[in-house]
Amino acid sequence: MGAGIDLDNVVCDFGSFRAVDHVNVSIQPGEFFSFLGPSGCGKTTILRMISGFNDPTSGSIRIGGKDTLGQRPNQRPTALIFQNLALFPLMTIWENIAFGLEVRGVGKAERRAKAEELLALVDLPGAADKMVSQLSGGQKQRVAIARALAVEPDVMLLDEPLSALDLKLRQHMRAELRAIQKRTGVTFIYITHDQGEALAMSDRVGVMSQGRLQQVADPRDIYNNPVNGFVASFVGENNIFTGTVGATASGMARFDTAHGQFRARLGETGGAAVKLYVRPEHTLFATEPGVENSLPVTVTEVAFEGSFISVHAHSDSGASLVAELRNDGGQMIPETGQKGFMTFAAERASILPDGIVRAK
């Protein structure tokens, strides 16, 4: 069964570079938790600290309530799946999977049986005596998962394990990983820079930038209620307006811009510079102006993407906007050069701090 993990004011410095900056988060036992962020944001360092390959400069990490201070990687109840998998090329598949058991002094027959059992679990029967080089990318992936599961860890740590796979296989493995996690009940901590992967697989997502945790929430909240411009932009596309906040009332605010007046939800601004963010799929293209949040535009480009239609337009005041219209099979498709209005609902637009949560 999985163990919970608590990161308590964790800081990690490499020389003068602060890779991880006061990160606080509690991950529940059996949770599928993702750290999402661009490369260099410190997410891999967090993973390496949990597995014991790096030590926090300050702060503490508890696994299953126990402080990990001074515990070496081979003493922790964690199993790490490396980005390049790091399978042992000189061993057969079953020896790879059973390596953790070999280390623990389990007898050969028992090791072999356990390896076969795990190969069945990851849907790769009959591969036991092959060498690593004989397997495809997706199969190696499964072997790496089986090898990590063999030591019955409380926590599985996954460092972008799907990044080397092609799109089809990646989507398949997402579902597979999720299913294995549910079946085994092990806590999964997943590192990725792919927001689609993080949103689709996780119970909760922690978005990171410049060593700091920006927001921890379930995927819906991350996408629909981002706390700042960084999170809003990292997990999806936006139409963005700069301006100033006007009169506020019950969580909503007037927003004055060079392109007109809008009304939108007011986020936690904390006095920082703000912008208005609205997602393309929440933006509509209409021939008639709406009651509010409506901008006269000229269509500059229409891209038919299949499941949706992407309409790019310029406002008369010079703003660029994108609207993504769901393809219901029969609606009017705007044409390039067509005049019309871009509108959005005030409840779907957010006024958010422009930047990221910075060090205090």
Next chain:
Amino acid sequence: MGDLLKRYGGTLTGAFVLLTAFWLLMLIILPNLALFETSFRPYLPVAEMGGPRDVYSADNYVKFFESPGPMSVFGFEIAVPLRAQTFLYTVFYSVVVTVVAFAFSYPIAFYLAKVVSPKSVPTLILLLFIPLWVSEALRAFAWYIILTLNGPLNAALVGLGIMEKAVRWQQGVFTNYDAIVIGLVYNYILFMLFPIYNAMSSLDTNQIEAAQDLGAPWWKTHLRIVLPHSKPGIASGSVMVFMLAAGSLLVPTTLGSTRSNWFTQTIQQAMLESQDWNTGAAYSFLYLLLCTVVVFGVMRLFKVRLSDIAR
């Protein structure tokens, strides 16, 4: 060949081929053939060369197996021909040199390849190389001075209270070959270190971490991950050190005791002191053959293929 011609043109390709052919033929094949032919002829005064007694025979090779003397092997006293004894001692202590060189090289190679920051590796390698700038002869003499009765080693050991009085290292404290083993290890250790370092550098550090993450203690990580990966480097290093040690003349001559005898010295005595090139040539070929057998035998034992070494 066609590729070579296309890439470098006729002149350069011709030069490559001619130089390689010259090297192989004039510097390796012909001298060896001449020596090989010599080894089957008897040692005669100049006047009788080409005369009726100058006929081919294997007599020179037979000498290797003559004049038996007592030798104790694992406590058993058996009669072994004197020159075969020398050969056996030479092979045995060359293996000792190889093993000792490996024991020093493995941790240093691992340190260079996986522990130290890549920035300081060139400096460290330079430091390892500096002793090689001094000639082999001088290095052997340096050890002669270090190991001598009133030398620094004895002074240090006695001074630190580790030993009660100075010993004659060169006469052999543990075996008759102590000083030779020390000198040979010192001279040839880099031939072991660098192949192992190369092999280890190509090991993905994630593999080491993966093993640790799966619960392996450090020695298990080395035994199952680092050592198997380094095997080709260890194999080629061992072959080189063994062959160089077995073929060294300078170090055994300089650092040898009155009770030590290296097979190269036997050959040298035949060729230069007795002026008997025929017997010397026979010993040389026998030595080459027997050492090759030893190398291939050990390769068989450790399941190393020739292609591993050539890498």
